[in-house]
Amino acid sequence: MHRLANFDVSRQFLSQRSKIAAQVVFGAMCAAAMVGLRSLVDVWAPVSGPFALIYPTILLATLYGHWRAGVVAFTITFFWAWFFILPPSRSFLFADLTDPARVVLNAACALIVLVFAEAFRRAAHATMDEIRERADRRLTLLAELEHRTKNNFALVASMLELQKRRIPQRELHAPLDDAVGRVRTFADAYSALALEQSDNPDVAMKPYLEYLLDGIEGSSLPPSVRLFREIDQATLTPEEAVAIGLYLNEAVANACKYAFPDDRTGTIAVFFHVRGDTWRFTIEDDGVGADAFTDPGGGLGSQLLAAFAAQAQATHHAGPVLNGFRTEMRKEDQSELA
Numbered sequence: 001m002h003r004l005a006n007f008d009v010s011r012q013f014l015s016q017r018s019k020i021a022a023q024v025v026f027g028a029m030c031a032a033a034m035v036g037l038r039s040l041v042d043v044w045a046p047v048s049g050p051f052a053l054i055y056p057t058i059l060l061a062t063l064y065g066h067w068r069a070g071v072v073a074f075t076i077t078f079f080w081a082w083f084f085i086l087p088p089s090r091s092f093l094f095a096d097l098t099d100p101a102r103v104v105l106n107a108a109c110a111l112i113v114l115v116f117a118e119a120f121r122r123a124a125h126a127t128m129d130e131i132r133e134r135a136d137r138r139l140t141l142l143a144e145l146e147h148r149t150k151n152n153f154a155l156v157a158s159m160l161e162l163q164k165r166r167i168p169q170r171e172l173h174a175p176l177d178d179a180v181g182r183v184r185t186f187a188d189a190y191s192a193l194a195l196e197q198s199d200n201p202d203v204a205m206k207p208y209l210e211y212l213l214d215g216i217e218g219s220s221l222p223p224s225v226r227l228f229r230e231i232d233q234a235t236l237t238p239e240e241a242v243a244i245g246l247y248l249n250e251a252v253a254n255a256c257k258y259a260f261p262d263d264r265t266g267t268i269a270v271f272f273h274v275r276g277d278t279w280r281f282t283i284e285d286d287g288v289g290a291d292a293f294t295d296p297g298g299g300l301g302s303q304l305l306a307a308f309a310a311q312a313q314a315t316h317h318a319g320p321v322l323n324g325f326r327t328e329m330r331k332e333d334q335s336e337l338a
Helices: 016-044 054-085 099-166 170-196 205-219 238-258 300-311
Strands: 225-231 266-275 278-285 315-321 324-331
Touching: 016 054, 054 099, 099 170, 170 238, 205 225, 205 238, 205 266, 238 266, 238 278, 238 300, 238 324, 300 315, 300 324
Parallel strands: 225 266
Antiparallel strands: 266 278, 278 324, 315 324
């Protein structure tokens, strides 16, 4: 229905002459369709309502072919109905004294339909153009906001780096390094989101997560740790995508920090599986397990993971498994929960 409401028979043509020709031809085609339909009606109801089918024909021709198509359709159908349908057939003469006024009244009504149809068409198209312009402006502002957000995160990280250099106590550098890493993670998530977004407001998750994982593999992953990935094709909202990106970085950072001490070799596996409206995002390692975490239940990392899951309206689960540790975020189908 939306496509039908925006249909314009001459939109695909570039030159003005081509547009006018397309509109004239469309009006003639609408008139021909009406003549064919009227011929079928005459089989069982001859001479009844000679001008009845003119009105919808003019309406459709004008809405989808501009006023020129409406004028062409009006001219052909009106005079055809007058000549062939209005008694006496095949003549412009009148069999009844009231027929001249009848013809004039029908012509005036048909022209009124044409005028109002053209006015409505112009108003509808102007409204649609205004809506598109506003949407484009909002997308531009959103892209600018995302760019500024990424830059602001980078600025905060730089300020923390400068602050760290001014602190002589070495024991205070580690918390600041963690803070800098998390801020840079936020910047990377928004940067990847901006790269993967297109005209569609939703985010294609496979290229988005692949981009983040490639960045982690190239800069943050220890040489002794291998990264495995299995990602389904899916699209999510930007809010969900950012939350998943932040969740990924935090979970992988925790695994690298705690699961593989003393250059221990191992694998971090990342899974993103989608079934209908339900998705599951899992980060699993084969490291030393929960014993490596100083406070696995209530540390800052665990609190951040729970917050990112809440941002995506998902649930967060973390705990030891047979050969390591698993962190998982799930989004269930809301209709099934209801």
